[in-house]
Amino acid sequence: xxxxxxxxxxxxxxxxxxxxxxxxxxxxxxxxxxxxxxxxxxxxxxxxxxxxxxxxxxxxxxxxxxxxxxxxxxx
Amino acid sequence: xxxxxxxxxxxxxxxxxxxxxxxxxxxxxxxxxxxxxxxxxxxxxxxxxxxxxxxxxxxxxxxxxxxxxxxxxxxxxxxxxxxxxxxxxxxxxxxxxxxxxxxxxxxxxxxxxxxxxxxxxxxxxxxxxxxxxxxxxxxxxxxxxxxxxxxxxxxxxxxxxxxxxxxxxxxxxxxxxxxxxxxxxxxxx
Numbered sequence: 001x002x003x004x005x006x007x008x009x010x011x012x013x014x015x016x017x018x019x020x021x022x023x024x025x026x027x028x029x030x031x032x033x034x035x036x037x038x039x040x041x042x043x044x045x046x047x048x049x050x051x052x053x054x055x056x057x058x059x060x061x062x063x064x065x066x067x068x069x070x071x072x073x074x075x
Numbered sequence: 076x077x078x079x080x081x082x083x084x085x086x087x088x089x090x091x092x093x094x095x096x097x098x099x100x101x102x103x104x105x106x107x108x109x110x111x112x113x114x115x116x117x118x119x120x121x122x123x124x125x126x127x128x129x130x131x132x133x134x135x136x137x138x139x140x141x142x143x144x145x146x147x148x149x150x151x152x153x154x155x156x157x158x159x160x161x162x163x164x165x166x167x168x169x170x171x172x173x174x175x176x177x178x179x180x181x182x183x184x185x186x187x188x189x190x191x192x193x194x195x196x197x198x199x200x201x202x203x204x205x206x207x208x209x210x211x212x213x214x215x216x217x218x219x220x221x222x223x224x225x226x227x228x229x230x231x232x233x234x235x236x237x238x239x240x241x242x243x244x245x246x247x248x249x250x251x252x253x254x255x256x257x258x259x260x261x262x263x264x
Contacts, residue, residue, distance in 0.1 A: 025221045034180040036217035053210040053243045
C-alpha cells in the first residue's frame, strides 16, 4: 500500500507516516471535495497519464488507488 | 405524495428555503456570470439576467419542482438546490450550485444535500433521487461518492466542457431504502 500512501502524502503535502492504513474519503480528514482534485492529479502524475471517467469514479480509498497504480482498474 | 409547498430545512450551519422572485439579486446574478461557478453548470450555455433568474425561480411550482436557496444562519445566500420531480414515478432529479466561492471546500453539499434527501424521501415520499455531473467536476464526484450515491452510468461525450472539448456526464442515484440504511448505519457508529 506504500505507493498509494505516497500518492496521498504528495497530494496533501504530509509525511507518508501521517497517512493511516485505512485512509479513504470518509476517514482521512484532508481528503475533502477540493482535496480530491489533488488526489486525482497525484495519481495521474504517478502513472504518467490522465485517468478516464471510470477510473476517476473508482478512487475512494488507499486500496482503490493501489489498484489504479498497479493497472488493475485500467479500462 | 404530499408536501409542504414552502419547506424550510435546517441543518447545523445552513437554512434551506424556497426562493421567491425577490431572491433574484445582483449577488445571485454575479454567480451566473462567474465562469468558475458556472464551469460545470448548464447555465453556462445561457444568457443570464435578473429577469432570467426570476423566470427560473417561478418555473418551480412547489409541486413538481422545488427551488431552495441555501442560506447561512445569518441569512447570507450561498447557493441553490433545484429538484424536478417525475410525479408518476416518484423520482426526483436534484441539482446543486454553490455560488459563493467562499463556501467551497466546506462540506456545504454533504451537509445540506443530506437535508434535501431526507425531505425528498421522508416528506415527499419519493422512491429515488437522481443526480449527475460532468466527469471533469471532481469535487462533485467526490461528494456523490462520499455520500453513498450509486454510480449508475456514464453518458459518453454528452457535454461540452472547458475549451470546447467533449466530456462525459456521470449519472448517480440514491434509493430511499439505501438512504435509510445508510442513516441507520451512521447512527449506530
